[in-house]
Amino acid sequence: MKIDELAWGGDGLLPVVVQDARDGRVLTLAYANREALERTLAEKTTYLYSRAREALWRKGETSGNGQALVGVDYDCDADALLYRVIPSGPACHTGSATCFSERLLGGEPQATPGAFRRAVEHLRTTIAARRSASPETSYTSKLLAGGVDRIGKKIGEEATEVVIAAKNGSSDELTRESADLLYHLFVLLEERGVDVDEVGEELLRRAK
Numbered sequence: 001m002k003i004d005e006l007a008w009g010g011d012g013l014l015p016v017v018v019q020d021a022r023d024g025r026v027l028t029l030a031y032a033n034r035e036a037l038e039r040t041l042a043e044k045t046t047y048l049y050s051r052a053r054e055a056l057w058r059k060g061e062t063s064g065n066g067q068a069l070v071g072v073d074y075d076c077d078a079d080a081l082l083y084r085v086i087p088s089g090p091a092c093h094t095g096s097a098t099c100f101s102e103r104l105l106g107g108e109p110q111a112t113p114g115a116f117r118r119a120v121e122h123l124r125t126t127i128a129a130r131r132s133a134s135p136e137t138s139y140t141s142k143l144l145a146g147g148v149d150r151i152g153k154k155i156g157e158e159a160t161e162v163v164i165a166a167k168n169g170s171s172d173e174l175t176r177e178s179a180d181l182l183y184h185l186f187v188l189l190e191e192r193g194v195d196v197d198e199v200g201e202e203l204l205r206r207a208k
Contacts, residue, residue, distance in 0.1 A: 003037055007079035013049060014081050018059075018091065020098075021070040021084040022117055027091035028099040032081060037072070044069040046085055065089030120196055123183065127190045143187050151188045158184050 008014060013031040020027055032040070036047040036056050046059035046067040060066030067085035074081055092099040130140035143151050158181040165173040189196060 001074065001078065003034060005078070006074060006081075007077060008034070009079070013051070014079060016048060016081045016083055018046060018067065018083045018085060021086055022121075025098055026100055027067075027085070027087060027097075037081070040069060040083065041072065046083055059091075060088065063089065063093070065091070067091070120186075123186045124190075124196050127187055131190070140187060143184070144191050148188070148191065151184060151191055154184045155181065155188060 006014060012033050014033075014037075016030050016032045018027045018030065019025065030048040031051060032047070033049045033056070036049045039047040039056070039058075046069065048057055048059065049055070050057050058066075065088055067083070067087045070084040070086060072081060072083055087097075090097050092101065094101075127140055130138050131144060133141040135142040135145045143154065158177065161177045162174065162181050165177040168174075186196065189199070
């Protein structure tokens with residue numbers, strides 16, 4: 001289907017659902033005109049149309065929280081769009097990851113879906129960037145400079161603390177200590193030049 005064949009409304013707009021391509025979370029609901037959609041497709045970043053300002057705008061142009069486009073879908077009636085994106089920061093102007101952070105029904109909020117995946121990606125890029133930092137100002141850089149022996153010692157300590165936390169029966173403590181252990185493990189993988197995706201592939205191989 002071509003852009004002109006979409007069922008544009010009388011105002012020349014289509015509603016746009018913006019979705020995190022990594023975990024399926026709905027980030028926001030907005031609108032796009034033809035130009036916004038054309039620029040989104042051409043530049044592979046989110047463009048929308050502000051009905052309040054009556055103007056085109058690019059997500060992140062003022063906040064810096066842009067959205068890299070993965071794909072665009074349209075619904076069965078061709079009168080609504082779905083932008084699948086990878087955000088570089090919060091989607092909402094309030095600083096929340098998603099504009100849909102309030103709840104009318106559904107009980108207590110659960111852990112954010114996909115949070116582990118996003119944390120792994122953040123750790124991978126942050127730890128790699130710390131290689132060039134000064135060991136005097138960066139704990140990660142100091143660990144990397146110490147090599148396998150220094151990092152391995154910390155992993156041993158953190159693994160013990162994870163077990164102690166589990167025996168103490170505190171979920172919060174176990175969560176914190178597990179995060180410490182995983183962080184140091186990722187630093188070791190970076191020091192040895194092993195990408196976390198290689199570990200992921202091995203886990204998937206075993207799952208089969």
